[in-house]
Amino acid sequence: MIRLGTVFWTLAVMLAAYATFQVKYQVVKLEDELGQLNRQIADARENARVLNAEWSLLSDPQRLDRLNQAFLHLGPVAAAQVARPEQLAQIPLNAAPKNPAAQVAGLPR
C-alpha cells in the first residue's frame, strides 16, 4: 500500500515538475517573442513617422509648384474650364472642340 502511494506521489511530483518547467520555458519563449514584436511595432511606428514626414516633404506645395514649372507647365483652373452637369447636356455628343486653345484661355502659355 505505502509503496504504491509513494510511487504515485513521486510520479505526480515529477509530472508536476516537468509540466511547470515546460510552462516556464514556454513563457520565456513567448516573452522573447513579445519583446521582439514590441520592438518591431516600435520600429514600424518610427518608420511610419519617418515616411509620413517624407511624404509631407515630397508633397510640399512649394516643391510641387517648382516641379510643375520645370516639367508640366500646368496653370490654375480658369473659370471658363469649369462646367456644371446641366451645362454638359447642351453640348452635342462627339462635338470636338473647334478651337482647343479657346478651352484653355487664361492659362499661361
Add this chain to the structure above:
Amino acid sequence: MKKPADFFLDDPCRPRHFRPAPSSPAPQEGPAQAALEVSHTRLLIAGALFVLAFVVIAGRLIEVAGFKAGDVRFARGHAPSHAVAARADIFDRNGALLATTLDVPSLYANPKLISDKRDAARRIAAALPELNENEIYAKLASDKSFVWLARQLTPRQQDAVLQLGIPGLQFESEAKRVYPQGSLTAHVVGFAGVDNAGLAGIERGLDDALKNRDTPVNLSLELRLQYILKNETARQMRDFHAAGAAGLIMDVRTGEVLALVSLPDFDPANPGAARPEQLFNRATLGIYELGSVFKIFNTAMALDDGVATLTSVFDATKPIEIGGFTIHDDHALKRPLTVPQIFEFSSNIGSARMAEAAGTDRQRDFLGRLGLLRQPAFELPEVGSPLMPRPWRPINTMTIAFGHGISVSPLQMASAAAAVVNGGVFHPATIVKRPEGLPVPGQTVMSAATSNEMRQLLRLVVQGGTGRLAAAPGYLVGGKTGTAEKVAGGRYATHSLVSTFVGVFPMNDPRYLVEVLLDEPHGNALSGGEATAGMVVAPAVRRIVERIAPIVGIPPVDENSPEIRRALMVGSPNPPGRTLAAN
C-alpha cells in the same frame, strides 16, 4: 486482526530499539493526559491553518488560470512602449503633416576600433558626400576613443553608413522636431526649442496639449490655400518692393482661418538665424491703421442703427475742418453723395458725416461688438492689442469712420468683416479645426438685412469702384480697398503707405474672405506709378480667388444672369441665407 502498532513491530527495517507509541494510548490519568490534549488541539489548529492556506492558493490558481486568462490587465506590463513621441504631431485640416518628432541618428566613431583609417575615411566620405574625406581622416587618426562624425542623419544616410559595415562606427539617436513644410507654415506652426518647450506659434500657444497628449492637433489651415496665399502675396511684395506683407483667408461661416501668411518669414528649422522682422507676425501681432476698409464698419453701423438708409444723402461738397485737421477726399466729387456712392468711391468726407450723425457712443459700441476694441482670443500667442483714442473725442469719431486713429490687426479686421457679410454673426477667429457637427460659437452683432445691404455695397466696389482689379470673373468678388498713410514721428508720412484689400466671395452667398496687406509698397509701371490698395493689392486678391475657388469647390456663375443681378443690385431685398447660385 493486528493492532496498527504491530505493523511497525513486523517491519524488518525497524530500528532495533524502536517501539512506536501506541496509537490509541491507554487512558492515562493526571498531567500527562492534559499535555496530550493540548498538543492535540495545537496540531488540529496548525493543520486547519495549512488547509486554509492551500485552499486559498488553489482557489487563486483556478481563478487566474480559468477565469482571467484573457484579462488585459495581465498584459499591461508588456504593452509596446510608445515611440519617443515626446511631442504630439500637428496636421493641417486635411491631415497634411506640419510638425512631427523623429528619432534622428547621429554618427560617431571609436577610432581605436578602426584598423584601416585611410580606407574608412574614404568610404565614409563616399557614403556621406557632404563630409570632407580629409576631415574625417583627421578625426579618425586622433587618439581619442570617441569622435562625432556627422550629426542628425536622414534614414537614408544612416542606411548608407550601415552598408559600409565598418566596425567602430556607432549611432546615437535623439528626438528632433521636424517641420516638413518649412517656411510655408512658419508663422502658424512656430517652433519648439531643444528642451521640448514651444517657443512660438501653435507650438507655444498649445504647448501643454502638445507636450502631454499623444493625440495630434488638427489646425484649420488648408495647406494648398496657404501656399497660394503665400505665393501671390510674396509676388506682390516683390513686384512693389514692399517692406512686408500679410495675408489671411477665413471661412466666414465658422471663423476658421484657412491660411495665414506673414512676410518676410523664416525657416522654423533654424529660427536662430532669422532677423526680428522675419519672426514678427504681421497678420496677428502687427497692428495697423487700415484706412478705408474701416468704411465697411462705418457704413454697416449707420445702416444697422437706422442712422442712414441706402438712399440717405450726405454732403461731401467741401473738406471738413475740425480741430486743426482737414478731412478731404482723394478723388473729390465735390457734391452731396448717397451712401452707396460714398462707399463705392471711398469718400472720407461722406463717411465722417455718417459717423458724426451716428455719434461717438454708437460707434464705440458697434466697433466693440465686432471685436475691434479688445485683444482677440486666438490660439497663437502672437496676438496684438488694438490701439484706440483715449479719450474718444468727436474728431476721433470722424477719423475712425475712414480708418485713421485706430489700429487693429489684420486678424481682427478679418473677423469683423466676416461678421458683416455672413448674415451678421460674429464668430471668434480660430486656427484650430472646429469639430464637425458641433454648433459654431457666434454672436449676432447686426441684422441680417444690414448684412445683405453690405454685400451689395461691397460688390459695388469691385464692379465699378476702387476695387475693380479684384474682379475675378464668375466668382462674384466683393470687397473694399484701404490705403492708409503710416504714422512716422507723430505725423502721417505721405509716401509710406499700408495698402489693404478685404475681399469676399461669392458675394451672393459669402463663403470665404481673402485679406491681403502690403506694408510700404512702392508704385511702379505695373501699377501705373500708384501704391494704392486698388492698384497694388486688388490684382493679387483676384488671382488668389481664381486659384482657390476650384479647390474649395465654389463653381463659377454667370454674373449677368438675371437672378444674380437682382440679388446683388443695391437695394434689392435678398432674403438672407438663401443661396441664389445653384451650388
